Amino acid sequence: MLDLGFIRDNLELVKRKLRERGFPDILENFDTVDRERRKFLVEAENRKARRNKVSDEIAALKKQKQDASALIAEMKQLGAEIQELDAKAKAYDDQLRELLRNIPNVPHPSVPVGSGPPDNQEVRRWGEPRRFDFAPQAHWDLGPALGILDFDRAAKIAGTRFAVYTGLGAKLERVLANFMLDTHTREHGYTEVLPPFIVNSASLYGTGNLPKFAADLFKLEGTDYWLIPTAEVPVTNLYRDEVLEAEQLPLKLCAWTACFRSEAGSYGKDTRGIIRQHQFQKVELVKFALPEKSYDELESLTRDAEVILQRLGLPYRVVVLCTADMGFSSAKTYDLEVWLPSSGEYKEISSCSNFEAFQARRANLRFRRGAGKTEFLHTLNGSGLAIGRTWLAVIENYQQADGSVVIPQALRPYLDGLERLVPPK
RNA sequence: GGAGGGAUGGGUGAGUGGUUGAAACCGGCGGUCUUGAAAACCGUUAGCCUCGCAAGGGGCUCGGGGGUUCGAAUCCCUCUCCCUCCGCCA
Structure with a gap:
């Protein structure tokens, strides 16, 4: 497996190297899948941060025997959104992993380029x-x-x-x-x-x-x-x-x-x-x-x-x-x-x-x-x-x-x- | 094959729904003290992902996966592995 960050930062180089190995199209979707995954990940994580914060507030209210039902209702809604975004992020994550698993190693510069x-x-x-x-x-x-x-x-x-x-x-x-x-x-x-x-x-x-x-x-x-x-x-x-x-x-x-x-x-x-x-x-x-x-x-x-x-x-x-x-x-x-x-x-x-x-x-x-x-x-x-x-x-x-x-x-x-x-x- | 018990940080091991990402101890690292060392004392000590030029945020992870819940190391389901006893066996 190659390093995700390395591929991201050196996409053209990696593409060229893999072409030399006889894998010309394997990184075609990489950029899209990588971006989409991170997009949904960030959206889900922002909501999770909010949920974690409010959960503490709910705990504090409960401790003081105060009513927290409004917050709980809001979190229920937020929870549904999180579930949805998580599912989307995971779908792209699975795709990315699958992609990564099927990418061969990159040849060392001293390796002669050839076709057989x-x-x-x-x-x-x-x-x-x-x-x-x-x-x-x-x-x-x-x-x-x-x-x-x-x-x-x-x-x-x-x-x-x-x-x-x-x-x-x-x-x-x-x-x-x-x-x-x-x-x-x-x-x-x-x-x-x-x-x-x-x-x-x-x-x-x-x-x-x-x-x-x-x-x-x-x-x-x-x-x-x-x-x-x-x-x-x-x-x-x-x-x-x-x-x-x-x-x-x-x-x-x-x-x-x-x-x-x-x-x-x-x-x-x-x-x-x-x-x-x-x-x-x-x-x-x-x-x-x-x-x-x-x-x-x-x-x-x-x-x-x-x-x-x-x-x-x-x-x-x-x-x-x-x-x-x-x-x-x-x-x-x-x-x-x-x-x-x-x-x-x-x-x-x-x-x-x-x-x-x-x-x-x-x-x-x-x-x-x-x-x-x-x-x-x-x-x-x-x-x-x-x-x-x-x-x-x-x-x-x-x-x-x-x-x-x-x-x-x-x-x-x-x-x-x-x-x-x-x-x- | 049958019956039962377990899996928590580098290690041992607490923790049964709300500041517990996690006590305590050991180990590691840094320091104080010391001629030096030991001892003692003080401090520190997980990984991954992600946002950001950076400073610094955020998320996830208590064997793996799924579920319940506003909230799970803690409750439920499932898988894997380990241990004990019985059977079988080189």
């Missing part, structure tokens, strides 16, 4: 894609051949866009989570959190997933419970409606969770393999930061996520998303894209964003400097990393001509020294 993914800009590259002297296989062939991935039975027990990991495949998934969590908690100063995988709708409003993106989520029938699409939702909402001390910031949390996404509207996209699943696991990094520090924190959070790819020896690049490709709540986003030899391209494996005060306003996340006034803090998060996509990146990048997969050095201590996955005879 081709306008994203590469920031840096790490690692050299390996040269294969054979045709590298895709993970959806390698995995089943190694006996560590089973799509057919997943389709039977659940449906499409699900996978079953078996044997060392399941263990590799588990071990990747441990490796990531250990790195972030031991070396990067994050505190581990294990939140619920189910949240209420208020939490989803807080992060900006609702009301606009309900179709992307799984809802539990007949309840106000939703499966989380990312740990960002429960973890960002941890301190909802609370006031933190400035000294606590930046507060750095990391969480392993399963994530659930309906993937409505992605038909035909990434249909093979485990790239796009209804359920996947992710280690998420979340920061609560001082406003003046949040862009430094975005850089360091992105670096924290990159370290995982570097330790695993997976080539990647960092891309800054253009205005049209950013998520609804974000002011600036870096995507980390890992090299996939089977498709010969870089594929998103992490998304690191600064939301500035956008989520903080929605979730009422504040802090205080000393005895000063409360301020909204800034929230950030990024995948560190998506585990399923890391799993397949390891399998594909480390595959050998004989169908085996070499285990990256960094993971071997987690796998009892195992050096290689070998297909069964």
